[in-house]
Amino acid sequence: MTSAAEPSTAAVTVLFFARLREELPQPRLHWPWSEAGTVNELRRDIAAQGNDWAALTEDLLVAVNQEMAGPEQTVKPGDEVAFFPPVTGG
Amino acid sequence: MTSAAEPSTAAVTVLFFARLREELPQPRLHWPWSEAGTVNELRRDIAAQGNDWAALTEDLLVAVNQEMAGPEQTVKPGDEVAFFPPVTGG
């Protein structure tokens, strides 16, 4: 219901990186999102698809529109939301 | 009585550096020193010559045989003793 959907203002773009990207069924998706909600609500909605999606746990890091965000940050339609494991650069 | 003397085991070599070297009448000297005494005793002996030698004050840094030394360190005949202002390298 999500991956084939085209981006629209009534959806958010969701990206996954690194180990998480490999564990989930797809590396990105467009998720229907018509009103404002929190990062944590979005995460739980996606994880509720079950099976491999349960890997979307609350200990992951999150960025909203390419800036680090906390679980209670608001997500609006059109936003780009990324979930990823702790970073290991440098 | 000192500068013309040749180095011998009954003397110490004394060196001065930087501002101090310019203020004193000579940049180095051989000072009669037949028994053990402290850095501070050596310094006072030399300063007691008076005039410009009074620049040899107790706030100077001291090295004995090219290692930093305190005022109470022993000086033996044959040692190389250097007096200098606080260092400013780097």
Next chain:
Amino acid sequence: MTPVDHVQVQETDFSVAAEYERLTAANTEDGAVVTFVGRMRDYNQGDRVQSLFLEHYPGMTERALQALVTEARARWRLGRVAIIHRVGRLVPADQIVWVGVTSPHRGEAFAAAEYLMDALKTRAPFWKKEQTEQAERWVEARETDEQRARRWEP
């Protein structure tokens, strides 16, 4: 002298000589230059590592690094600041990351360079996947890096 930032994410190697020149050319104000190079080691957690793949989040990465530079400038008086981070496949001894900072004062240059590395380690979206003789594995984040980053909190 106008503050100059150089922030770059690239697959290609960087030249320490050229990057040092970028920090110092026509710069007679900054007496202190501190640089850090992070290089790929051939061992990690007891296993010989043959190669490394560095994944990142294009778009966010440059923003995150620039934000760290901006934070460092707010904390210390800095002249020129540079961060270069490589992505893609690397082998042992390859250069991974460059941080260079100039300042009139060496204490500020040292602090800013170390801050940038500590912050980058915990806040810039890079992930390492190692190839050992046995297998591929994602490198785990280290608690020591978290602790180092927390030292800088107000």
Next chain:
Amino acid sequence: MTPVDHVQVQETDFSVAAEYERLTAANTEDGAVVTFVGRMRDYNQGDRVQSLFLEHYPGMTERALQALVTEARARWRLGRVAIIHRVGRLVPADQIVWVGVTSPHRGEAFAAAEYLMDALKTRAPFWKKEQTEQAERWVEARETDEQRARRWEP
């Protein structure tokens, strides 16, 4: 890998590229390389400085620098360590001092490099005489350097 120290007092300039190579060539153990370059500034205490003469205590200088390296090795796990200090006449933007440290751990490389500079500033027998437009003057030691050096006392 055998620990390698490079301690040098010289009138000639040094090459950052060559010194970086000395720290890293055939070195796959040390992931962290921290370097410091001290450069001559064109202003000091409000006056334009035209040149600088660096006097030192031949014989003691090398021993003092080597002693600092030995102390640093006792405190931190270091790979290669280098200190180069120039003496004689210098002009603004000239390189004065190089400190380079490698380590498996970046925190130790940063600490050792900063320690070496702080200790050198207060314990190595170098003295600077500045030529300004008005006069020659010996540079005074700074209390801030003393304070920085005391931070490392046990």
